[in-house]
Amino acid sequence: MENLFEVHAEARTDQGKGASRRLRHSGKVPAVVYGADKEPVSISVNHNQFIRHLAEEAFYAHILTLVIDGKKNQVVLKDLQRHPSNDNKIIHADFLRVDAKHAMTMTIPLHFINEEKAVGVKAGGMVSHLMTEVEITCLPKDLPEFIEVDIAKLEKDEAIHLSELKLPKGVTLVALTHTQDEHLEEGERSSYDQAVVSIHEPRVAKVDLEEDTEEDEDATEE
Template sequence: MSIEIKAVKRDVKGTGASRRLRRAGNVPGVVYGGDKPAVSIEFDHKELFLQFRHEAFHASILSLVLDGKAESVLLRDYQLHPVRNTIQHIDFQRVSASEKIHVKVPFHFVNEDAAPGVKLGGGSISHIQTEADISCLAKDLPEFIEIDLSKLETGHSVHLSEVKLPKGVEFVQLAHGDDAAIATILKPRGGDDSAEAETPEAPAAE
């Protein structure tokens, strides 16, 4: 999926100028990195938000068109208005085809209902992590990582080391020796469904 966003250079800077931009329906931002200087830019908010609301926008190589020239970038930071949920500022980083990048990529959990721990054991799935930091070349960046829970038993967990990654992709945590759990199936509370239905849930002991 190729996502293109258009920007123009922003000559006027400062807090007051940014407020005026937002009132006019635009979003101030910056693009930096690579062997080029940082450039202050601005976007049409409606056009930008149409792309921003898609999951892929947050974990894909984007094509930023500035002054008629396209360059590959990654979303690196943004601020949202706490009430109106509009984009207040946005930052992009240029990426090189020959250098590895670190990006947070979302997990897509599949076959949850088919997991033996749920289907047969009556357990419930707990998502311990919903995304992970990966390292790869720009061309190898996946939009998401699929986590298959079809064989997960009650009380067991899926760890980073058990996930099959696309070629050229690695988990940063795992590379540093941290084989963290991604999801687990919690055992049903109490031993009997009928008893559990009549017994109020008690706080877990520390």
């Protein structure tokens, strides 16, 4: 069975747009590996195999084993460029080497649970996902694949904010590390403490009853 967290690659020496075009035509994706105080290395990966890796959500927030010409490297997928009109066509990828002693910044998906059981939903409300991912910082050993958001107790016209998320040990939200110049009064939220999910009254299209009545009267007169 294929290991979805192990990516096989080849080192490449050809640089430039022409070389990258030739790689793509041959079914490969140009990529680069950098970080950990080492020189960047240009590589290529098999496009079809890479697409299978990308189909796994956890691949985007997981420590990967990048095998370059037989040598293993611990990395994370840092950036991905897709074709503007075809999401299944990868143009370029960036991998960041993992340094066990240094914190890393990653974008992690949010998993919302208990939506149907939410107090606000049972009261007729509708759930709005205001964020689907968050940026975190942590040591490689503490990297989560996702952050769970339980909305079971969320009532109508209420929201869960970043500061209310339950984070795994060693994980910090980047947004909440920002500071503001203005002083916050008691009970006020920082503008960086954004809402993640809310439950609100469903929007219903308003019907102009007077207009309908006039139309009915006109039809009667005819």
